[in-house]
Amino acid sequence: MKKIQKGNNNNPDGKFDNKLNMSLFDIVMVGFTRYQQKDVIPKADAIKNKLYSLMTSDQEFIEAITTGTSNKGKVQKIFLIWFNALSEIIGTSDYELRSFSDSFKKELFDANPTCSICNQQITSLYDSVVDHKIPYSLGGKTEPANGRLTHRYCNFARGNRD
Structure with a gap:
């Protein structure tokens, strides 16, 4: 997953970094494990927009995925920010087992x-x-x-x- 940078006068759309951001990948994927696919897909656009907003305007989130990747407190904070964002969009998860025993x-x-x-x-x-x-x-x-x-x-x- 690549981090997006906020747009400016020269490039109002912003730009994606050239390299993968593993911290960003980790928080997004772990966040999705808390929900069922049928709950995520209908809200994919809202989720994507929220993620872009966090990457471009939430300074604490931006710092944690770029420079705070080895700081336990910052890692916990970005997970919390992302989990709360998903919860606002999707709602609480009623996690149910998918596999039989x-x-x-x-x-x-x-x-x-x-x-x-x-x-x-x-x-x-x-x-x-x-x-x-x-x-x-x-x-x-x-x-x-x-x-x-x-x-x-x-x-x-x-x-x-x-």
């Missing part, structure tokens, strides 16, 4: 090692995954009633189609 997968495998998609036998527990009957990305919950055993390949080939 290994013990649930083993229960399904022991009960019936047949792929629910292709109806072929699954020969190894390690070649199986628990698939969401209603895809997670379409609002399917990670709960036993919405889980079914499939081949790893069949699950990935299915994608998020219902």
